[in-house]
Amino acid sequence: MLRAAPVRFATALDALHTVFGYDAFRGDQAEIIDQVAGGGDAVVLMPTGGGKSLCYQIPALLREGTGVVVSPLIALMHDQVDALVRNGVRAGYLNSSQSAAERAQVERAYLAGELDLLYLAPERLNSEAVKRFLERGTIALFAIDEAHCVAQWGHDFRPDYLALSELAERWPGVPRIALTATATEATHREITERLSLGGARHFVASFDRPNIQYRIAPKNEVRKQLLQFIRAEGVDGEGRPAAGIVYALSRASTEKIAAFLVQNGIDAMPYHAGLDADVRRRTQERFLREDGVVVVATIAFGMGIDKPDVRFVAHVDLPKSVEGYYQETGRAGRDGLPSTAWLAYGLHDVVQQRRMIDESPGDLAHRRRLSAHLDAMLALCETVQCRRQNLLAYFGQRSDPCGNCDTCLEPPAAWDGTVPAQKLLSTIVRLERERRQRYGAGHLIDILRGKRTPRVDQYGHDSLSTWGIGDDLSDQQWRGIVRQLLAQGLLQSHGEYGVLGLTEASGGVLAGERTVQLRTEPERAPRAQAKRAA
Ligand code: ADP
Ligand code: ZN
Numbered sequence: 001m002l003r004a005a006p007v008r009f010a011t012a013l014d015a016l017h018t019v020f021g022y023d024a025f026r027g028d029q030a031e032i033i034d035q036v037a038g039g040g041d042a043v044v045l046m047p048t049g050g051g052k053s054l055c056y057q058i059p060a061l062l063r064e065g066t067g068v069v070v071s072p073l074i075a076l077m078h079d080q081v082d083a084l085v086r087n088g089v090r091a092g093y094l095n096s097s098q099s100a101a102e103r104a105q106v107e108r109a110y111l112a113g114e115l116d117l118l119y120l121a122p123e124r125l126n127s128e129a130v131k132r133f134l135e136r137g138t139i140a141l142f143a144i145d146e147a148h149c150v151a152q153w154g155h156d157f158r159p160d161y162l163a164l165s166e167l168a169e170r171w172p173g174v175p176r177i178a179l180t181a182t183a184t185e186a187t188h189r190e191i192t193e194r195l196s197l198g199g200a201r202h203f204v205a206s207f208d209r210p211n212i213q214y215r216i217a218p219k220n221e222v223r224k225q226l227l228q229f230i231r232a233e234g235v236d237g238e239g240r241p242a243a244g245i246v247y248a249l250s251r252a253s254t255e256k257i258a259a260f261l262v263q264n265g266i267d268a269m270p271y272h273a274g275l276d277a278d279v280r281r282r283t284q285e286r287f288l289r290e291d292g293v294v295v296v297a298t299i300a301f302g303m304g305i306d307k308p309d310v311r312f313v314a315h316v317d318l319p320k321s322v323e324g325y326y327q328e329t330g331r332a333g334r335d336g337l338p339s340t341a342w343l344a345y346g347l348h349d350v351v352q353q354r355r356m357i358d359e360s361p362g363d364l365a366h367r368r369r370l371s372a373h374l375d376a377m378l379a380l381c382e383t384v385q386c387r388r389q390n391l392l393a394y395f396g397q398r399s400d401p402c403g404n405c406d407t408c409l410e411p412p413a414a415w416d417g418t419v420p421a422q423k424l425l426s427t428i429v430r431l432e433r434e435r436r437q438r439y440g441a442g443h444l445i446d447i448l449r450g451k452r453t454p455r456v457d458q459y460g461h462d463s464l465s466t467w468g469i470g471d472d473l474s475d476q477q478w479r480g481i482v483r484q485l486l487a488q489g490l491l492q493s494h495g496e497y498g499v500l501g502l503t504e505a506s507g508g509v510l511a512g513e514r515t516v517q518l519r520t521e522p523e524r525a526p527r528a529q530a531k532r533a534a
Pocket of ligand 1: 022025026029046047049050052
């Protein structure tokens with residue numbers, strides 16, 4: 001596994017040619033490598049597929065000693081190290097999945113100065129014994145991958161990362177490079193502070209992925225919508241079925257959706273952490289090696305899967321944050337060819353996620369954070385402006401309308417929904433006043449549409465003054481209105497049953513002080529558009 005003869009390179013370009021077989025650096029790579037190889041610190045924000053790995057691998061080859069790489073993805077270390085070793089790099093890792101003998105071999109190589117790169121899980125650096133061990137060798141640099149995990153405000157905080165703040169004091173002379181593919185300005189600041197990278201150079205690449213077309217559709221019959229989408233757009237340049245990933249929230253739904261797709265002639269397979277390791281490995285291998293395989297997965301799938309020709313990423317459930325959405329959709333089109341990110345979401349998603357937040361363990365601050373993440377995701381879903389502009393603005397980057405997202409291609413019409421919103425909100429007010437009771441969307445819509453149900457009879461809700469005043473709109477239109485009011489913060493949903501209540505902002509609507517603009521939504525599932533950027 002380890003090669004004895006040390007390899008030294010005159011220049012970064014030399015290492016790029018000889019070890020990796022590439023002709024030229026991309027984007028900021030050359031400058032980043034210069035900075036770190038020269039002993040300076042760096043913070044690198046670069047989208048997935050941008051080529052972050054070389055930014056620490058090459059400096060590690062150029063400097064004396066071993067580059068220590070902190071990465072939370074233990075499952076990937078093995079693959080990463082294998083790939084490096086195949087390229088003739090002396091690389092190894094230390095993690096809990098190893099035998100004592102394997103570990104001893106890597107440790108010996110490190111101490112003998114025979115390792116170019118050493119991968120470690122962050123919790124290793126929490127251990128005093130591991131730190132003492134590292135002190136006995138020569139460290140060329142520290143690379144902190146997935147650096148957004150240090151940010152408590154971020155979407156993927158890992159407490160083990162906090163210990164990395166110590167690296168600066170303990171190894172003051174060793175350059176450090178922190179890298180991430182998702183960071184808002186707030187997260188970027190947190191990375192800089194917590195990792196003591198105040199003196200670092202910052203390299204912020206554009207987060208735009210211009211070849212990805214973003215589409216977000218209201219959900220009605222999600223499986224049919226998904227099937228229609230895959231048939232129309234899940235194809236490569238020649239019209240053959242293309243590889244794609246469908247993300248769903250639960251393990252059960254990945255299996256059901258995969259089965260449904262298979263019944264309809266799509267080569268689909270489920271993937272989630274509950275499946276046998278063997279099954280998962282085979283699924284992953286088929287996805288990587290064969291053409292046109294669709295994997296229906298929970299977010300457990302995709303981390304570190306380097307498949308360049310994924311033509312689409314579809315979400316049938318709402319992601320929990322814009323960061324998550326960006327990371328997951330970013331797995332499409334790494335080859336730069338036209339690809340699609342398609343998301344369907346509905347009222348149920350909003351209610352379900354609010355409930356999960358209400359019930360989540362952790363303190364109030366934690367729930368607020370989750371709530372803020374969800375709100376940003378909802379704002380992206382409901383925007384009548386360019387999706388890409390909204391997405392990039394979230395990461396603090398300005399851009400013009402893109403011409404390659406659904407709102408740019410088919411600008412949504414807006415309508416004045418003030419009156420229906422008032423009808424709905426005043427129904428809630430009346431019910432709360434009379435019985436001090438709250439209800440979910442279904443029952444409220446029944447009342448507004450004057451639908452006689454056992455529950456309506458039981459409570460005598462047909463005597464409410466708002467009974468039947470909303471029968472000019474369909475059930476589906478009402479559900480769309482509820483969903484949009486939730487997203488706009490004019491309604492809130494609570495608890496297991498998603499009962500609806502007013503917010504501070506609702507008062508203004510009821511008092512006629514503010515109007516409500518809503519997106520016009522198609523009655524039926526919209527036909528998937530085969531429009532793609534040339
Ligand atoms: P990231 O970690 O930013 O997602 P990687 O480091 O995995 O990206 O790189 C993405 C892909 O691009 C890899 O297949 C890598 O080998 C390739 N790559 C990186 N830099 C270059 C380059 N300068 N020239 C050609 N290919 C590159
Ligand atoms: Zn756009």
